[in-house]
Amino acid sequence: MKPLSLKTYILRRVLQVIPLIFGVIIINFTIIHLAPGDIALMLAGEDASPEYVETLRIRFGLDKPIHEQLLIYISNVVRGDLGYSFANRSPVVNCILERVPATVMLISCSMLFSITIGVLLGVNASKRPYSRTDNATTIGSLLGYAIPNFWLGMIMMLVFSLNLGIFPVQGMFTVGVDMVVIDRWIDIAR
Structure with missing residues (x-):
């Protein structure tokens, strides 16, 4: 068997990482969505009006079907948009x-x-x-x-x-x- 060149080895390793990254993204998305409770209600607070909670659902795309939310999440991550930090009040990338x-x-x-x-x-x-x-x-x-x-x-x-x-x-x-x-x-x- 002919040994692989360094260039071929590196290319293979990079190509192996791509499905791994997508797997991690999907697992991360799944864990967030399997957490108990309503994400919009947690962001708004328990004493928030139903209209405000619905506004948050629409703003963050939580009103869309789960497969559409996943595609939006993947496209945002690929573009480098990791979301917004409410604790620091700035984009996560800046943090x-x-x-x-x-x-x-x-x-x-x-x-x-x-x-x-x-x-x-x-x-x-x-x-x-x-x-x-x-x-x-x-x-x-x-x-x-x-x-x-x-x-x-x-x-x-x-x-x-x-x-x-x-x-x-x-x-x-x-x-x-x-x-x-x-x-x-x-x-x-x-």
Whole structure:
């Protein structure tokens, strides 16, 4: 059997993702519509007039048949229209895009930190196979994989923020202080 080229492999993987994405969209739509209660009534509030509830049903397309609602939902998602956030009073895409820079920075820092520590521990353990260092590294890495991320994050916040005072408990930078760019970077790096 002839091995696949990288281009063919990537194309196959991309084509496999398309039905998966549509499946996730359909499951998401189904879960929302299987939830108990009337969506329009929940948005309007229990003391809203029936006319207002009906206006909301029409505005959000809830008066249409379910298959038509699904097609509208799929076309909106494909166009990048993820809806409106009532909590933030803005489009959902804007809410997501506001948080992208902080997310990228957190992911970059955590990847750099974990790769550096992992390589250093792995090299150190490989120098002395079956030693206490190797066994401790193996057990520590297995525990790291076994512990849920959210719980490990809370424990690390407790240790490094509250007990040691190295990192702030919340937020990325000092609030209410005007800083030039380099000072802001130093404040975030702290």
